[in-house]
Amino acid sequence: MTNFDITSSKIDGMGPHGTNVGLLRVLGPAHVWALGVGIVLVGEYMGWNFAVGKGGAYAALIACWFAGILYTCVAMIDSEVTSTVAAAGGQYTQAKHIVGPLMAFNVGLYLVFAYTMLEAANAITAGYLFSVVATMNGFQGALDQRPFIIMCIMFLAWLNYRGVLATLTFNLVITAIAFIAIIVLFLGTSGVFGGGIMQHASLMEGAASLPYGWIGVLAAMHFGLWYYLGIEGTTQAAEEVRSPARALPFGTLAGIMTLLIAATLTWYVSTGVLPWEFLGDGVNGSVAPLFDTARLSGSNALIWLLGFGTLFATLASANGCINDASRAWFAMGRDKYLPGWFGAVHPKYRTPYRAIVFLVPIALIFALGAPLDQVITFSILSGLLEYTFMPLNIIMFRKKWPLDSIKRGYEHPFHPLPAYTLLALCAITFFAVFLGYGTQLVAMIGFYIVVSLWFHFWRYRFVNRGAQFTMPWPKPKGY
Amino acid sequence: MQTWNYVEYGAWALSALFGILMVVDWIKTDSTYSEEVLTSSREGELEAMTEQHKN
Amino acid sequence: MTHYTPPKQSLLSQLFDVLVLVALTVGALFVPLWMGMAGSSKSVPAPVANPTWEKLGQNSTEAKQYEALGYTPATAHDLILARFDYSFTTISLLVMIAVIIVYYVLMLRFSEAEYRDVIAEKFSKK
Numbered sequence: 001m002t003n004f005d006i007t008s009s010k011i012d013g014m015g016p017h018g019t020n021v022g023l024l025r026v027l028g029p030a031h032v033w034a035l036g037v038g039i040v041l042v043g044e045y046m047g048w049n050f051a052v053g054k055g056g057a058y059a060a061l062i063a064c065w066f067a068g069i070l071y072t073c074v075a076m077i078d079s080e081v082t083s084t085v086a087a088a089g090g091q092y093t094q095a096k097h098i099v100g101p102l103m104a105f106n107v108g109l110y111l112v113f114a115y116t117m118l119e120a121a122n123a124i125t126a127g128y129l130f131s132v133v134a135t136m137n138g139f140q141g142a143l144d145q146r147p148f149i150i151m152c153i154m155f156l157a158w159l160n161y162r163g164v165l166a167t168l169t170f171n172l173v174i175t176a177i178a179f180i181a182i183i184v185l186f187l188g189t190s191g192v193f194g195g196g197i198m199q200h201a202s203l204m205e206g207a208a209s210l211p212y213g214w215i216g217v218l219a220a221m222h223f224g225l226w227y228y229l230g231i232e233g234t235t236q237a238a239e240e241v242r243s244p245a246r247a248l249p250f251g252t253l254a255g256i257m258t259l260l261i262a263a264t265l266t267w268y269v270s271t272g273v274l275p276w277e278f279l280g281d282g283v284n285g286s287v288a289p290l291f292d293t294a295r296l297s298g299s300n301a302l303i304w305l306l307g308f309g310t311l312f313a314t315l316a317s318a319n320g321c322i323n324d325a326s327r328a329w330f331a332m333g334r335d336k337y338l339p340g341w342f343g344a345v346h347p348k349y350r351t352p353y354r355a356i357v358f359l360v361p362i363a364l365i366f367a368l369g370a371p372l373d374q375v376i377t378f379s380i381l382s383g384l385l386e387y388t389f390m391p392l393n394i395i396m397f398r399k400k401w402p403l404d405s406i407k408r409g410y411e412h413p414f415h416p417l418p419a420y421t422l423l424a425l426c427a428i429t430f431f432a433v434f435l436g437y438g439t440q441l442v443a444m445i446g447f448y449i450v451v452s453l454w455f456h457f458w459r460y461r462f463v464n465r466g467a468q469f470t471m472p473w474p475k476p477k478g479y
Numbered sequence: 480m481q482t483w484n485y486v487e488y489g490a491w492a493l494s495a496l497f498g499i500l501m502v503v504d505w506i507k508t509d510s511t512y513s514e515e516v517l518t519s520s521r522e523g524e525l526e527a528m529t530e531q532h533k534n
Numbered sequence: 535m536t537h538y539t540p541p542k543q544s545l546l547s548q549l550f551d552v553l554v555l556v557a558l559t560v561g562a563l564f565v566p567l568w569m570g571m572a573g574s575s576k577s578v579p580a581p582v583a584n585p586t587w588e589k590l591g592q593n594s595t596e597a598k599q600y601e602a603l604g605y606t607p608a609t610a611h612d613l614i615l616a617r618f619d620y621s622f623t624t625i626s627l628l629v630m631i632a633v634i635i636v637y638y639v640l641m642l643r644f645s646e647a648e649y650r651d652v653i654a655e656k657f658s659k660k
Contacts, residue, residue, distance in 0.1 A: 021516055021517065021519050021520060022519075022520040022521075023520065053618075054618060087522045088522070089522070093522065099642070099645050099649065100642075100644075100645025100646055100647075100648050100649030100652070101645060101648040101649065101652065102641055102644040102645040102648055103641055103642065103645040104645075106641055113559070134483045134486075137482075137483070139482075139483045143483055143487065144487055147487050147488075147490035147491040147494060148490050150490070150491075150494040151490040151491075151493050151494045151497075154493070154494045154497035154498050154501075155493070155497050157497070157501065158497040158500055158501055161501050161504070199595050199599075202593060202594075202595035202596070203595060203596060203599070205593070206593075207591060208596075211617075212617075212618070212620065215620055216620075219618070219620060273599065274599065274603075275592070275596045275599050275600060275614075277610075277613055277614045277616075278599075278600065278603065278605075278610075278613060278614075281613055281616070284612070284613055285613050292603070295603075296599065296602050296603070331522065334518070334520060334521070334522060335522070336540065336543075338551070338552075338555075339543065339548030339549075339551050339552055340518060340543065340548070341518075341545070341548050343518045343520065344514075344517040344518045344520075345517065345518075345519075345520045346508060346517075347508065347512055347516065347517065348508075353504075353505060353508070354505070356501075357501055357502070357505055358552075360498075360501075362556070362559070365560060366563065369564070370563060370564070370567065374563075374567065378563060388638070392642070430630070430634060431627075434622070434627065434630050435618070435620050435622070436576075436618045436619075436620065438622070438626060438630060439566050440566060441630060442629070442630065442633055443562055443565065443566045444562060445633050445634060445637050446562070446633075447558060447559070447561070447562035448637060449636075449637055449640065450558060451555070451558055452637075452640065452641055452644070454554070454558075456644050456648075459551065460648065461540060461541065462540045462541065462543050463540060464538070464540055465537075465538045465651050465652050465655040465656075466537070466538075466652060466654075466655030466656035467656075468522075468652065469652050469653070469656045470521070470522045475653065475657045476653060479650065479653045479654075479657075
């Protein structure tokens with residue numbers, strides 16, 4: 001016990017008992033926005049364009065909007081539950097209180113995988129960006145991308161290790177820059193001020209309009225999720241936000257609006273400049289579509305701005321992913337769903353430091369060992385399983401604790417319409433993933449089935465039964 | 480263009496530096512504090528203020 | 535409902551649990567890759583010999599954009615002509631639907647059983 005007072009109730013976010021080393025409550029709504037949008041905005045800089053590859057440009061736009069509806073439902077449902085269940089672990093903790101332990105374990109893994117895979121995808125993109133810049137600089141030969149991939153992950157993990165406030169303030173700044181870069185690109189190339197370079201009509205005529213027909217529109221839903229994937233991560237900050245019941249719904253809903261704007265603008269400028277076959281192939285063609293759009297604009301200023309925008313977006317996203325994945329991993333360790341060793345908080349920095357360090361090599365395995373679309377598909381699948389859980393979650397929540405039984409910080413309107421809409425859209429997206437990536441889908445679910453059995457028959461014996469239910473709620477209806 | 484080769488080495492070095500910083504602090508923390516203090520965080524403590532018993 | 539006291543887990547056993555999880559995760563990602571079943575099922579169904587922009591079905595605007603990006607008809611050939619194969623059999627679709635449903639049903643049932651324990655223990659002592 002050294003130079004600080006761990007019994008101080010002033011700095012201990014977990015507080016009243018005083019003896020606990022908990023996470024720090026230091027964040028405001030702007031940080032929540034930065035965490036949510038920061039993770040997702042990279043989806044406009046790379047990855048969404050696989051949707052163009054699966055169905056053409058129009059299909060990508062339709063998918064963008066339908067995925068927008070899906071995520072609006074996600075944000076509304078999530079805001080209601082999380083304004084009530086405010087704890088690190090987010091949807092994991094919700095599932096634990098509302099559906100049951102095995103569901104919670106699965107949800108916790110969805111979270112960790114969706115974010116860790118996304119983090120790996122970001123690092124891959126950042127590494128690629130360094131090699132492009134080197135080539136543009138006149139570097140002969142191939143740049144080794146590995147040190148840059150590792151450096152990004154190491155730097156951000158270190159930042160996360162050192163404290164949440166600095167981490168998310170950093171995110172706020174670079175996310176804002178990346179968002180402004182998209183708007184500037186739109187203003188500079190769309191011709192609202194004259195001199196536009198958009199050629200939608202001739203790039204999307206004939207066979208290029210719907211190259212796969214209507215089934216392509218359905219298939220595009222798969223990567224349509226990528227425009228928004230991760231916005232639900234805002235709930236992970238619940239134990240570090242000063243007033244979760246207010247800041248979380250506000251930050252999340254402001255975030256989804258920002259993303260709807262950014263996604264539509266991105267689609268507009270990219271499809272107006274890049275032929276769909278090039279745009280749609282994110283591995284051999286357009287890895288960073290907004291950057292490629294800027295390259296064709298002929299303006300050096302735009303190239304630099306979007307180059308930095310892409311880099312910042314990948315960093316912000318990887319940063320938020322490390323934050324979220326480690327919170328979920330930590331929360332599961334704290335409940336002994338995972339080895340209790342992970343439930344440790346750093347006494348000085350107040351971060352789940354063991355979870356952060358442990359997830360670094362995992363992210364590196366994926367970033368260095370698998371192709372980008374594979375990694376993205378695994379991330380999307382984990383996300384999709386999570387969104388399928390959400391409607392079940394809210395329906396059970398409303399049933400076990402009707403509106404008058406506990407106070408909610410936010411009540412979402414039109415229940416149960418959003419829940420059923422979300423369920424229907426998830427079913428469509430499962431089918432979309434099945435088209436072209438069916439093997440991964442079955443492999444992934446096979447993995448979750450095996451892990452579920454492992455949890456139910458082995459791991460669950462280490463978990464405290466009653467004590468894991470920590471909310472001061474009345475007994476649920478029907479029990 | 481040798482510059483980029485040096486940048487590569489720089490990136491390797493920085494990766495190692497951040498890695499070492501984390502691991503050193505991790506070992507130092509683990510050996511300074513007892514396991515009970517480190518893992519004393521409990522979910523929902525703030526919310527549970529109204530019901531002081533249990534946990 | 536008697537109070538359940540979980541056994542204390544030794545550090546070695548904790549380590550083993552982590553290794554199991556990591557092995558399963560890496561397996562789920564890499565086994566499909568190794569077996570060559572993964573990745574997008576994209577191929578070039580109808581290759582064109584001696585490609586020109588016209589033969590690749592590109593109009594003048596598209597050709598101009600490709601050239602600005604640094605492609606020639608030869609280097610853009612695979613990129614432009616690769617297509618997904620969306621044909622599927624009813625069986626494989628049914629298998630997928632069954633797998634998803636089995637998964638969720640299994641999980642909800644186990645969860646419900648565990649949840650009843652939790653609620654019973656949590657609310658019995660008040």
